[in-house]
Amino acid sequence: MAAATAFSTSTSFLRASQSQQQPTYSYSGSHLTQLPSVDIPFEDLRKRMNEFTVRFDAFLEKGRRRVLEEHNEFKAKLSELHEDNKSTATSIATLQSTLATQSHVHSRELAEKEEMNAQITKLETRHSSQQQQRDRLRAALAATQRQIDAKLAAQRAYAEKQDGQSALNAPELQFWETYLGMRFEGAGDESRVKVIYSFPAGKGTKGEGEGGEREAVFELKVPETGTAGYEVVYMKPRLEREKVEKVVDKLNETREIGVLLKGMRGLFAEEMK
Numbered sequence: 314m315a316a317a318t319a320f321s322t323s324t325s326f327l328r329a330s331q332s333q334q335q336p337t338y339s340y341s342g343s344h345l346t347q348l349p350s351v352d353i354p355f356e357d358l359r360k361r362m363n364e365f366t367v368r369f370d371a372f373l374e375k376g377r378r379r380v381l382e383e384h385n386e387f388k389a390k391l392s393e394l395h396e397d398n399k400s401t402a403t404s405i406a407t408l409q410s411t412l413a414t415q416s417h418v419h420s421r422e423l424a425e426k427e428e429m430n431a432q433i434t435k436l437e438t439r440h441s442s443q444q445q446q447r448d449r450l451r452a453a454l455a456a457t458q459r460q461i462d463a464k465l466a467a468q469r470a471y472a473e474k475q476d477g478q479s480a481l482n483a484p485e486l487q488f489w490e491t492y493l494g495m496r497f498e499g500a501g502d503e504s505r506v507k508v509i510y511s512f513p514a515g516k517g518t519k520g521e522g523e524g525g526e527r528e529a530v531f532e533l534k535v536p537e538t539g540t541a542g543y544e545v546v547y548m549k550p551r552l553e554r555e556k557v558e559k560v561v562d563k564l565n566e567t568r569e570i571g572v573l574l575k576g577m578r579g580l581f582a583e584e585m586k
Contacts, residue, residue: 468537489574505546506533510578512585529581533573543573552580 490496493510500507510529532547542565545557560576 486570489571493574493578495574495578500532500547504535504537506535507531508533508574508577510581512582527585529578529585531577545577550581550584552584556580 486497494512495508495510498507498509508531512527512529514527530547530549531545534544534546536542543561545561548557557577557580560573560580563576564570564573
């Protein structure tokens with residue numbers, strides 16, 4: 314405690330000595346303590362600040378509106394783009410469907426065209442074959458017509474010859490009818506001649522009685538041309554074919570009707586004894 318008291322006393326003493334040593338200054342009337350008087354227009358400043366605040370708020374409101382309008386415009390454009398994308402996607406799908414349909418139709422038309430070309434080729438081949446067949450038929454018809462014309466000419470010549478020969482043979486035929494007791498009749502066919510012989514009836518024969526007549530008949534087929542042979546196609550009563558053929562062969566060799574008439578009467582006479 315004594316030390317503390319001593320330290321305090323010495324300190325006080327030191328302060329007292331320092332205060333005695335330092336000079337005392339007076340600031341009154343010094344230019345350092347005199348400040349300039351400033352007239353600040355707070356009301357005008359406050360008014361300007363309020364006007365600035367109003368203008369700044371209007372600027373912010375205008376900017377906010379512009380940002381909002383741009384945002385809405387962007388959303389509208391984005392919606393339009395979405396709608397355009399949907400419309401474009403729909404159009405693409407429609408075009409793809411149309412393209413697929415057109416491709417299918419085109420493929421079907423190509424198949425039909427190929428089928429039509431095949432049918433046309435087939436028809437052309439058939440037409441060509443028919444033309445060739447027509448040409449062959451025309452050639453065959455022309456050849457047949459020439460043959461017919463030649464045959465008709467030969468028949469006309471033969472008919473003229475026969476007519477001339479008939480005029481010459483009429484007296485001869487009349488002689489044979491009287492000499493051989495026979496007659497000529499038609500056989501129902503222009504190419505055949507019926508020859509009928511009359512024989513006296515023998516005793517005990519049935520049908521005609523005693524003193525009556527019996528008949529023997531044969532039909533002669535006359536050839537169409539002068540080179541063909543005669544043929545006996547019917548006989549009553551029936552005769553042996555070999556004997557008849559011998560008589561016909563002599564007729565074809567000599568072309569004399571008397572040979573046939575005499576030979577056939579002889580054969581019938583032998584058969585009817």
